[in-house]
Amino acid sequence: MGLDALSYRKLSVRTGYFSNSTNVGVFESNGKLYVVDTADSADDGKQIVDSLGTLFPGKPIAAVINTHGHSDHVGGNSAIVALTQAEVWAPNTESIFIEHPELVGDLYWGGRKFSALESHMFRTATPCHVTRYITEGKIELEDVFLEIVPLPGHFFDQSGIIVHDKTDGASVFFLGDGFFGTKILKRYWIPFMQDEELFRQSVSKIESIECTWYVPSHGKACNYDRMLALAELNTIITYETENLILKILHDKPSTAEEILKQVADFAGFKMRLGQIMLIGTTIRSYLSSMERRGLLEFDVYNNMLLWHEKK
Numbered sequence: 094m095g096l097d098a099l100s101y102r103k104l105s106v107r108t109g110y111f112s113n114s115t116n117v118g119v120f121e122s123n124g125k126l127y128v129v130d131t132a133d134s135a136d137d138g139k140q141i142v143d144s145l146g147t148l149f150p151g152k153p154i155a156a157v158i159n160t161h162g163h164s165d166h167v168g169g170n171s172a173i174v175a176l177t178q179a180e181v182w183a184p185n186t187e188s189i190f191i192e193h194p195e196l197v198g199d200l201y202w203g204g205r206k207f208s209a210l211e212s213h214m215f216r217t218a219t220p221c222h223v224t225r226y227i228t229e230g231k232i233e234l235e236d237v238f239l240e241i242v243p244l245p246g247h248f249f250d251q252s253g254i255i256v257h258d259k260t261d262g263a264s265v266f267f268l269g270d271g272f273f274g275t276k277i278l279k280r281y282w283i284p285f286m287q288d289e290e291l292f293r294q295s296v297s298k299i300e301s302i303e304c305t306w307y308v309p310s311h312g313k314a315c316n317y318d319r320m321l322a323l324a325e326l327n328t329i330i331t332y333e334t335e336n337l338i339l340k341i342l343h344d345k346p347s348t349a350e351e352i353l354k355q356v357a358d359f360a361g362f363k364m365r366l367g368q369i370m371l372i373g374t375t376i377r378s379y380l381s382s383m384e385r386r387g388l389l390e391f392d393v394y395n396n397m398l399l400w401h402e403k404k
Contacts, residue, residue: 096132096140098147104306104314105263107236108256115165116310117141118158118267120256123235125155128179129254129267130310131169135219138169142176158227159183160244160269161251162190164197164218166310171219180224184243186250188223201370203377209366227252236260242302244271246292247285255304264304272296272327274312282330282360285371289331290382300324338379339388339402346392346399349377 096111101119103109110129111117117137118129126145131138145154154177159167161184170191173179183191190197194217198206201215211217229252232239240255247270254267272295273284286292299307300321307320315323334356341347341355353376357364364372380400383389390403 096137096144098144101144101148102314104265104308105256105258106260107258108263108265110267110308110314111141111144112313113137114311116267116308116312116314117169118254118256118265118308119145120237120258120265121149121152122237124152126152127155128157128173130160130166130269131157131173133165133168134216135169135172138172139176141169142173153177154179156180156182156225158254159187159191159223160253160267160310161248162187162194162197163248163270164194164216166269167191167194167221168216168218170221174221181221182225182227183223184241184250184252185226185228187248187252188226190248191218191221191223194218194220201374203374210370215367215370242266242298244269244295244298246288246290246295247271248287251295253299255302263306265306265308266299266302266304268299268307268309270310271299272309272324274309274323275326277311278326278330283334283356283372283375284330286331286375286378288382289334289375289379290386293328293331296324296327334379335383335388338376338383342389342400342402346394346401348397348399349373349380352376352380352400 096113100112102112108120115132117132120127156179157170157173198210198215227241229241229243236259238257242253244251244253251269253269253271256265303317306314308314341352353373389400391400
């Protein structure tokens with residue numbers, strides 16, 4: 094997969110996407126182009142500009158629209174802005190991480206990140222100024238209108254973008270990481286989540302919105318029926334992880350790191366630093382969500398924070 098013209102998939106008269114490890118949405122209105130997320134790096138951003146120049150000669154890029162602030166969604170922002178002077182639109186809280194991307198690694202670690210977290214695996218995107226905050230509701234453009242749909246859970250203020258094509262009536266829902274395709278779930282099983290309960294609520298919201306196409310950032314574009322099947326799978330994996338945590342804590346209170354090891358052992362993971370950071374952050378988010386919903390309690394004992402089932 095790449096970001097060249099051969100990877101471009103047209104979904105409606107005015108909307109399509111580059112099929113990539115992180116999909117990149119594109120739509121056109123009044124002779125201008127809009128890009129939804131920009132993949133992982135400055136090189137990706139340059140390739141997006143070049144490919145759009147081939148596919149849509151003479152049509153400038155008016156704006157980049159980011160669903161959220163993770164580096165694999167905003168990595169190409171700075172290059173696109175430098176080459177085209179495009180605006181950058183993003184949800185308010187996500188804009189903090191787009192403008193200050195070094196904060197993402199600190200979030201994963203839970204403090205000032207150590208040097209290894211500044212390696213290629215945790216490469217920080219180039220800071221990029223956000224020119225417009227997007228909020229829930231509609232944005233009218235000449236040939237399309239956009240519907241901004243908050244989809245928190247994976248990250249703080251993540252939002253999906255529905256592009257309603259006024260020419261052919263098709264609607265394309267760019268989901269960000271509102272849910273994940275089967276390939277990513279098979280590979281990771283426990284995708285990154287900032288709040289798993291909010292993630293489930295966002296999946297349920299997606300299920301309630303009927304569109305022509307749904308484009309997860311990691312996965313193939315799908316129709317309504319396929320979306321419903323994927324949504325169910327994404328919901329199931331969160332309950333599987335919850336049940337595993339409850340099983341681990343049934344007899345023995347444990348620290349978050351002990352729970353992480355047992356989850357990884359159960360799943361057959363051989364974690365490297367990346368998995369320890371991302372899955373570890375996600376497991377701690379599960380513990381917080383489950384505590385808030387009355388499933389877990391914690392105690393401070395012998396200088397340790399121990400989690401256990403609520404009695």
